[in-house]
Amino acid sequence: MSKKKYGFTMISVLLALALVAVGCTPKQESGSSEGSVFRMNLATEPPSLDPAQVQDQVSATVVNGLFEGLTRKNEKGEVEPAVAKEWKISDDGKTYTFTIRDDAKWSNGDPVTAGDFEYAWKRALDPNLKPAASAYAYQLYYIKNAEAYNTAADGVTADDVGVKAVDDHTLQVELNSPTPYFLGLMSFTVFYPVHKSVKENEQWATDVSTLVSNGPFKMSEWKKNNSITIAKNDNYYAKDDIKLSKVVFSEVNDSNTELSMYQTGELDYAGMPTGLIPNEQFPTLKQNNPDEFKIQGSASIYYYLFNTTQKPYDNEKIRQALSMAISRQDIVDNVTKGEQKPAYGIVPPGIKGEKEDYRTEHPDNYFKEDVEEAKKLLAEGLKEEGLTAMPTVKVTYNTNELHQAVAEAIAEMWSKNLGIKTEVSKQEWGVFLDNRNHLNYDVARGGWGADYDDPMTFIDLFSSKSGNNNTGFANKEYDALIKEAYSTDDQAKRMEAMSKAESLVVGTRAIMPIYYYSTVYMIKPGFKGIFIDYKGDIDYNRGYYEAK
Structure with missing residues (x-):
């Protein structure tokens, strides 16, 4: 899923010291009957809170509190029963029968049924x-x-799709092939149920009064482009496990302001996955707040997309030249400064492979940085395009100080190493997503985090069938390799097919890998049960505040 943002802005030493000196006591309601409040920053307005429309981490961070699927994942990434209290899998691994718990309810009190999932x-x-x-x-x-059905092929209708509510409490799902990670997928947003009332209202997810949900929380207040508040859902089947009375999301797109809000007690959490901390402050924050400042690896990647339908970016040699002419190590050492790792593939560390970590089993040595080779490839590519010089490269990114800093660093490298001029520009998050979805760009910033713990969550992103493939890249061999991996539960064969596919898309440089993310954040002492999972997402649903 598109994700990961935090800021990079130079501020004065005086301001830095002032921020660190401010008190850090959170303003809590932990002693009241309401429970405690958890406050964090989204940085921007969520483009959609409709589970079927969510395609970014900002939206998912809110939706994951409002809705719940058949399964959920714990802090270890293990699948646990959620709306489904149990399930059975056929011997051939192709039929799943889920039993919906009797006490599952929507926030308005209606029962959650198998039909809601169908x-x-x-x-x-x-x-x-x-x-x-x-x-x-x-x-x-x-x-x-x-x-x-989705592609309107051969007269197939919704009735032909292999998901059926046998009765209110029984959901039967037929798969094309055994899928080892299918239960993990059941905790992902597009598999969440929606209330039957949405049939009559296309705008149901934009208004507090019509947004009916089934998760630990329900919509309480939505001040557009300002803040969102979700409150404990007393109709949630496991309401006794939910200790937070509210989660309040601010929408402040400035790293210094977010850090100041954290330091003055207006926020309980600052930083990734949706917020911003000035990275020049990392050393000071780490030294002065060792129990609050945290960095952990996450299974996600930061990259640039090339619009392969747009000249001259449809030329493979030009894309390769641009990708080979930058120093990823310099970017993570001097720009991001958060223990990120240079990326030369798509799949980040931390994703399961056949027996251990996929990245360990299949090292990302698909290409090397080489300025001289980049110059040669650029000259050959321009000649093939009938050009004597490279046009100005236009790089777009969503408003964020770190994205700007990365873009400016890359622009400087392209200028120094290839003599190329670059124009960088920022766009508001929703506008940026829309332009990227419609291939209205030359080169654009991208980020992707795991939707489930399998390499396929990164590999099928660039298939011709993927609604999140915003590059224009379409390759029959690539699609065939994905189909091969889909069609077998033999892990060795699956991993080999996905490794070949990864080599193909990285080799052609439909994207330019830059670095594998780490998650940098701060959280106030006393908060328990709130964690960043293996893929870098925050889970606050079972969180609570415990005063010392």
Whole structure:
């Protein structure tokens, strides 16, 4: 999922010292009957809170508190029962029968039924879904006839899709092939149920009064472009496990302001996955707040996308030249400064492989940085395009200080190493996503984090069927390798097919890998049960505040 943001802005030493000196006592309600409040920053307005439309981490951070799927994942990344209290898997691994718990309810008190899941999944697959087709519909293609329905092929209808509510408490799902990570997928946003009331209201997810949800929290207040408050859902089946009375999300897109809000007690959490901490402050924060300042690796990648339908970026040699002419180590050492790792592949460390970490089993040595070779490739590519010089490279990114700093560093490297001029520009998050989705760019910033613990969550991103493939890249060999990996539960064969696919897309440089993320954040003492998972997402649902 598109993700990861934190800021990079130079501020004075005086301001830095002042921020560090401010008191850090959180303003809590832990002694009241309401429970405690957890406050964090989203940095921007979520583009959508409709599970079928979510395609970014800002939206998912809110939606993951409002909704719940058949399964959920604990701090170790292990699958646990959620709305489904149990399930059975057929001997051939292709049929799943989920039993919906009797006490599952919507925030308005209506029962959550198997039919709500069937409707939600088929709704996400509907090619005529409004206001837009689901970018994540392809994640449902594991289900029998799901792809055919979504692509309006051969007269297949929603009735033919292999998901059926046998009764209110029994959901049966037929897959095309055994899928080892299918239960993990059940905790992902596009698989969440939606309430039957959405049928009559396309704008249901934009208004507090019509947003009915089934998760630990429900919508309480939404001040557009300012803040969102979600409150404990007393109709949630496990309400006794939910200790927070509210989660309040600010929308402040400035790293210095966010840090100041944290230091003055207006926020309980600052930094990634959705917020901003000035990275020049890392050493001071680490020294002065060792119990609060944290850095951990996450299974996610930061990269640039090339619009392969746009000249001259449709030329493979030009894309290769641009990718080979930068120093990733310099970027992570001098710009990001958060213990990130240079990336030369798509799949980051921390994703399961056949027996251990996939990245260990398949090292990301798909290419090397080489300025002289880049110059040669650029000259050859320009000649093939009938150009005597490279046009100004236009790089776009969503408003964020770190993205700007990375873009400016890369622009300087391209200028120094290739003699290329670069124009960098920022766009508001929703506008940026829309332009990227519609290939309205030359080179654009991208980021992706795992949706489930398998390399496929990164590999099928660039298939021709992926609604999140914003590069224009389409390759029959690549699609065939993905199909091969889909069609078998032999882990060795799956991993080999995905490694070949990764080599192909990185080799052609449809994208330019830059670095593998780390998650940098601060959290106030006393908060328990709130964690950053293996993929860098925050889980606050079972969080609580414990005063010392």
